[in-house]
Amino acid sequence: MYSSQEGTQPYIIQDGDSLWRIAHRNHTTIQSIMAVNSGIDVNNMYIGQSISIPLGDCSYRAPAQEMCISLTEQALSNHIRMLWEQHVYWTRMVILGIAFDLPDLDLVTDRLLRNPKDFEEALRPFYGDVIAGRFADLFTSHLTIASELVKAAKAGDSGAADDAEKRWYDNADQIANFLGSINPYWSEQEWQKMLYDHLAMTKTEAVDILTGNYADSIDIFDNIEQQALEMADLMTQGIVRQFSQYF
Structure with missing residues (x-):
């Protein structure tokens, strides 16, 4: 060290x-x-x-x-990266909890749902209460719909799974549109592509776990984690450019 x-x-x-x-x-x-x-x-x-x-x-x-780069920018980058890391890590923990009926599922779910509030706190100094709160609401829906999808897939309810997946992508569209509207350096199309990739990989991860393909689920999680860091850097860079006076 x-x-x-x-x-x-x-x-x-x-x-x-x-x-x-x-x-x-x-x-x-x-x-x-x-x-x-x-x-x-x-x-x-x-x-x-x-x-x-x-x-x-x-x-x-x-x-x-x-x-x-300034110390302030580096601190923001580290914090946003940590939040995205926690986002994908606790999502995986919830998927495992649902798949194997683990006794800590409620506690793990509560911890995952803290992630949107943590993002809200990170965004509030730049965007204020209303915008930061709206992002937290959209991100909470992203997580709760994902949980519905995994539960429906485990139960073999293809109708419910299809409905949840459609709402999941609709939510991704809403997040991308929202981010594109609040920061001129964030592209709605770029966020949409990154979120779609995130959803597709997370679905694959869940299917691998539910079907016992554990090695594949670990491989895809490596990709999920790397892509999450790319989303984190995109978020940080947009904030720094929009609010350059703070950095």
């Missing part, structure tokens, strides 16, 4: 990270990161590992980028 040096900021390695991704996101270079992390083994980085990111290294800039 590496401690932060003067002129650097700390960063915690997350699933799907590579030095290239970290450097690109922080508007620096792989070489600059390695220079402030003496002895780092780029082939054996692990989730939870702390590294240092150089501050003020503007030798590399993303297109149209006017300044290096």
Whole structure:
């Protein structure tokens, strides 16, 4: 584990990270990161590992980028990534609870349903109570409909499953439209595609678990997690561009 040096900021390695991704996101270079992390083994980085990111290294800039990433932006990125990680993790826990009638299903479901409220708290400083609350409502529906779908699939009720899936995609359309309407740097079409991919992979994950294809369910969860981080970065980048005065 590496401690932060003067002129650097700390960063915690997350699933799907590579030095290239970290450097690109922080508007620096792989070489600059390695220079402030003496002895780092780029082939054996692990989730939870702390590294240092150089501050003020503007030798590399993303297109149209006017300044290096700030500590405030990095903090927002870390927080939004954590929320999306929790979103997919607790969704999987609920799917497992439904599939195997686990005794902690109610508790796990309650924890999952805290996720939209956590997003609401994260968005409130930028968008206010009404908009943040509306997102939480839409995201809560996203989760409750998913639960209905898994329960119907387990029961073999294809009619109920089809109805839930249709409402699930309708809800995704509503979320994409809503996000596209509140931030000029968020594309409704891009959010719709990412949410559709998220739903398709989550359905596959649930079907794999319900049919006993556990290895496949783990493989698809890796993809779900990686895509969730991409949605997190899209969300962060839009907020930073819209509210640049805070960053």
